[in-house]
Amino acid sequence: MIDIQKYTHEISEWGTPATSYPEQELNNFRIHHGRYNRGTYYMYGIDGHIFFEAVKPLVITNLQEKRGKKWCNWMVDDPPHWRAMEIYAEHSTGKVLTTGLGLGLYLQALAKNKNIEQVTVVEKNPDVIKLIKPHLPDLPKLDILVEDFYDFIRWNKTQWDTIMVDLWVAHGVDEKMKLFNREVIPLFVDLTQRYPGAELTFHGFSSVSAIKHTSAEMTKLVGKVMGGK
Numbered sequence: 001m002i003d004i005q006k007y008t009h010e011i012s013e014w015g016t017p018a019t020s021y022p023e024q025e026l027n028n029f030r031i032h033h034g035r036y037n038r039g040t041y042y043m044y045g046i047d048g049h050i051f052f053e054a055v056k057p058l059v060i061t062n063l064q065e066k067r068g069k070k071w072c073n074w075m076v077d078d079p080p081h082w083r084a085m086e087i088y089a090e091h092s093t094g095k096v097l098t099t100g101l102g103l104g105l106y107l108q109a110l111a112k113n114k115n116i117e118q119v120t121v122v123e124k125n126p127d128v129i130k131l132i133k134p135h136l137p138d139l140p141k142l143d144i145l146v147e148d149f150y151d152f153i154r155w156n157k158t159q160w161d162t163i164m165v166d167l168w169v170a171h172g173v174d175e176k177m178k179l180f181n182r183e184v185i186p187l188f189v190d191l192t193q194r195y196p197g198a199e200l201t202f203h204g205f206s207s208v209s210a211i212k213h214t215s216a217e218m219t220k221l222v223g224k225v226m227g228g229k
Helices: 079-090 105-110 126-135 149-155 173-194 215-225
Strands: 008-011 024-026 029-036 039-042 051-054 058-067 070-076 094-099 116-123 142-146 162-165 199-202
Touching: 024 126, 029 070, 029 126, 058 126, 079 105, 094 105, 105 116, 126 142, 149 173, 162 173, 173 199
Parallel strands: 008 051, 094 116, 094 162, 116 142, 162 199
Antiparallel strands: 024 029, 029 058, 039 051, 058 070
């Protein structure tokens, strides 16, 4: 029998830079403070933990979009998401490109990294930028562009050192696999060809980020994307 407790991280106190963001609403987006009740939640294997246990209720900050009458989460600063951004930031260097501003957690974590020369964020929704930008840390040469990421990479010629992609929200294994095949792999192939020197990270799709950029593997990937065998 698996010892679940061995792989569970207990958390009794919680806070991130986003905890101090004031609640605010702008058109169809808002910053909202909710909470996780006492209980066990997924940690997705981060730092060797499959789960985390909220020993007490935890205050969680959400970036939400209103769809119809329902508010849907785009980004949360719960333990797995914040810790993932910290790990991405720790391994980032030089000229950094990221897409999807979210709560700005990746930028908050990058503020601790002294090996960063430049940070560019591509976010297509100006309301998200207006909500989050006042709370961002000082970063060297920070540019936030209002543009679709797919349009941006068509004209951008900068050779980035680090690219962190956080574009998608998937619910369930089936939806994640559809995104993986339809969106993630084609974009991975495109980015490796456009920016061959960049270290790529795809939030939520660590298996893609771990692929070595060898010619043989890239040929196989391109073949699959183009419908080959």
